[in-house]
Amino acid sequence: xxxxxxxxxxxxxxxxxxxxxxxxxxxxxxxxxxxxxxxxxxxxxxxxxxxxxxxxxxxxxxxxxxxxxxxxxxxxxxxxxxxxxxxxxxxxxxxxxxxxxxxxxxxxxxxxxxxxxxxxxxxxxxxxxxxxxxxxxxxxxxxxxxxxxxxxxxxxxxxxxxxxxxxxxxxxxxxxxxxxxxxxxxxxxxxxxxxxxxxxxxxxxxxxxxxxxxxxxxxxxxxxxxxxxxxxxxxxxxxxxxxxxxxxxxxxxxxxxxxxxxxxxxxxxxxxxxxxxxxxxxxxxxxxxxxxxxxxxxxxxxxxxxxxxxxxxxxxxxxxxxxxxxxxxxxxxxxxxxxxxxxxxxxxxxxxxxxxxxxxxxxxxxxxxxxxxxxxxxxxxxxxxxxxxxxxxxxxxxxxxxxxxxxxxxxxxxxxxxxxxxxxxxxxxxxxxxxxxxxxxxxxxxxxxxxxxxxxxxxxxxxxxxxxxxxxxxxxxxxxxxxxxxxxxxxxx
Numbered sequence: 001x002x003x004x005x006x007x008x009x010x011x012x013x014x015x016x017x018x019x020x021x022x023x024x025x026x027x028x029x030x031x032x033x034x035x036x037x038x039x040x041x042x043x044x045x046x047x048x049x050x051x052x053x054x055x056x057x058x059x060x061x062x063x064x065x066x067x068x069x070x071x072x073x074x075x076x077x078x079x080x081x082x083x084x085x086x087x088x089x090x091x092x093x094x095x096x097x098x099x100x101x102x103x104x105x106x107x108x109x110x111x112x113x114x115x116x117x118x119x120x121x122x123x124x125x126x127x128x129x130x131x132x133x134x135x136x137x138x139x140x141x142x143x144x145x146x147x148x149x150x151x152x153x154x155x156x157x158x159x160x161x162x163x164x165x166x167x168x169x170x171x172x173x174x175x176x177x178x179x180x181x182x183x184x185x186x187x188x189x190x191x192x193x194x195x196x197x198x199x200x201x202x203x204x205x206x207x208x209x210x211x212x213x214x215x216x217x218x219x220x221x222x223x224x225x226x227x228x229x230x231x232x233x234x235x236x237x238x239x240x241x242x243x244x245x246x247x248x249x250x251x252x253x254x255x256x257x258x259x260x261x262x263x264x265x266x267x268x269x270x271x272x273x274x275x276x277x278x279x280x281x282x283x284x285x286x287x288x289x290x291x292x293x294x295x296x297x298x299x300x301x302x303x304x305x306x307x308x309x310x311x312x313x314x315x316x317x318x319x320x321x322x323x324x325x326x327x328x329x330x331x332x333x334x335x336x337x338x339x340x341x342x343x344x345x346x347x348x349x350x351x352x353x354x355x356x357x358x359x360x361x362x363x364x365x366x367x368x369x370x371x372x373x374x375x376x377x378x379x380x381x382x383x384x385x386x387x388x389x390x391x392x393x394x395x396x397x398x399x400x401x402x403x404x405x406x407x408x409x410x411x412x413x414x415x416x417x418x419x420x421x422x423x424x425x426x427x428x429x430x431x432x433x434x435x436x437x438x439x440x441x442x443x444x445x446x447x448x449x450x451x452x453x454x455x456x457x458x459x460x461x462x463x464x465x466x467x468x469x470x471x472x473x474x475x476x477x478x479x480x481x482x483x484x485x486x487x488x489x490x491x492x493x
Contacts, residue, residue, distance in 0.1 A: 002168045023394035027210025028144050028176070031134045032192055033203035035059055039074065039094030045195040046092050046295050047164050047206055048141065050130035051151065052100030058093035058129075058162050061190055062128040062206060064276055065231045066165040067112040069129065069172050070122065070152035071095035079156040085304055092162025099155055103127040106150070110170050120157020126150055129172070131208070135388045164206070168225070168232050168371065173208065182209025184395035185371040189276075190381055191362040195281045197303055199337055202383050207390050215405040216366035216379035216390040220399045222325045231273035233369065233376045235357065238269040238324035240287060242294060244316040244328075253289040255479040263290070269323060272355040274362065280307045280345035282356040288347040299346050311342040320361065326378060327366050331488070367398050368393070430459060 034043040038056035046059025051071055058071060066177055072094050077087035097103045109124040126148050134141035139489040150171045154161030163316030164172060176182045188211035194206025205212060205371055226234040240254045252259050257266045263286060270284050283291070291297060292308065300309035314336045319329045336342055372395030379402065389403055 021184045027390045028208040029390040030206040037093030042089045048132040053102040055130045060164040063163045067167040067169040072161045073199045081156040083158040120154040120161045122152045122154040186393040188368040193363045210393040211400045213391045218380045220379045231275045233274040239321040240318045260290045272357045279359045280343045287346045306346045308342045
């Protein structure tokens with residue numbers, strides 16, 4: 001009886017935990033690509049979001065650590081304390097609060113983002129935000145208006161300040177859910193690599209309250225969020241493998257003491273935070289040293305992020321193996337770009353900073369977060385996705401499901417039906433052409449045969465004098481001296 005009561009109470013609690021979410025609400029898809037932004041004519045890569053009334057369009061970079069969405073003030077790049085490189089080309093736009101009819105400043109606001117990878121200072125306020133759904137660059141955008149949400153106006157700093165905060169306490173997700181615009185605090189991200197540091201062409205996307213089912217494939221892997229790290233999405237790395245055709249077996253593990261005998265001890269699996277705050281991966285010191293030794297890498301700071309650079313071109317790849325076996329591979333064009341700069345950051349031996357699987361890592365995966373369930377999911381990203389398929393994702397309902405393409409039999413999969421139909425039609429066409437050619441040929445041959453027969457017949461008649469020439473007639477004879485009856489005579493030769 002007690003066990004029955006236990007199961008009944010558990011069922012009621014589960015029903016109460018899910019009935020609060022309206023799972024029929026459609027998600028909000030916000031694309032990530034380069035566009036014109038307010039306050040500058042420089043196209044910048046980011047999430048298509050506006051702020052204020054009337055809307056001032058921005059390109060906001062998604063942050064998994066920041067909670068408050070922030071915008072650059074008009075004075076951000078003219079402030080003497082700002083050190084952001086190429087500031088006017090990198091802010092993601094500028095926000096002029098004085099021209100917004102709905103902006104109101106918040107005094108004595110306690111920020112949720114004290115611990116950042118790079119800093120900026122600013123004032124806080126509340127205003128309307130405009131989330132634009134823009135599936136294709138050639139099409140117009142539809143708008144979802146989010147009213148009276150907390151924002152930050154960055155005034156000085158050393159990082160790009162235009163950021164949409166998707167951290168544990170994201171004010172955007174809270175406001176979207178509170179205003180009934182999404183089914184719950186779920187979110188999905190594909191960062192893409194259409195920005196300058198990645199030098200790619202594929203754009204990314206955010207999905208608030210859902211995910212894009214066509215953007216990932218294969219098995220979906222679930223992980224718990226970490227409550228004690230700046231970036232709550234943390235995984236455990238058990239191996240890193242360089243795929244190199246120049247070595248035996250075609251690969252070498254950066255954890256392998258036999259491959260790197262000068263290591264003091266075999267590296268152990270390590271924790272790494274998933275972050276969008278930087279592009280290169282930050283790995284443990286010994287792993288970084290093994291990478292340097294195997295590929296003859298050297299220090300470089302061309303991008304200002306201490307990425308390592310190879311002395312010569314390398315066509316191999318690098319695979320990161322997580323504790324549950326999920327393997328994420330950085331292809332050769334990511335591992336060593338056009339100038340041989342790698343996505344691996346140099347590391348000081350005494351560094352105590354976290355290990356990071358950063359934007360270079362996120363460019364290969366699709367990330368989905370359920371903040372209500374305190375869990376997140378990773379899957380292999382579909383790099384070139386021709387269709388956008390946002391799906392509502394109700395919190396605590398389990399792993400997202402990738403779009404399943406219709407099942408096709410072997411004939412359709414391999415294009416054999418098309419080949420057969422094409423062969424039949426082609427064969428009919430060839431047969432018709434051949435038939436016409438043969439008929440024309442036979443007709444021509446028959447005509448020539450008839451002509452030859454006529455010629456032969458004529459020649460034979462001439463020889464046998466059987467051909468009658470045209471008859472000749474004499475005119476009426478002259479009147480004879482003696483009148484006698486007459487008639488015309490036909491003379492035969």
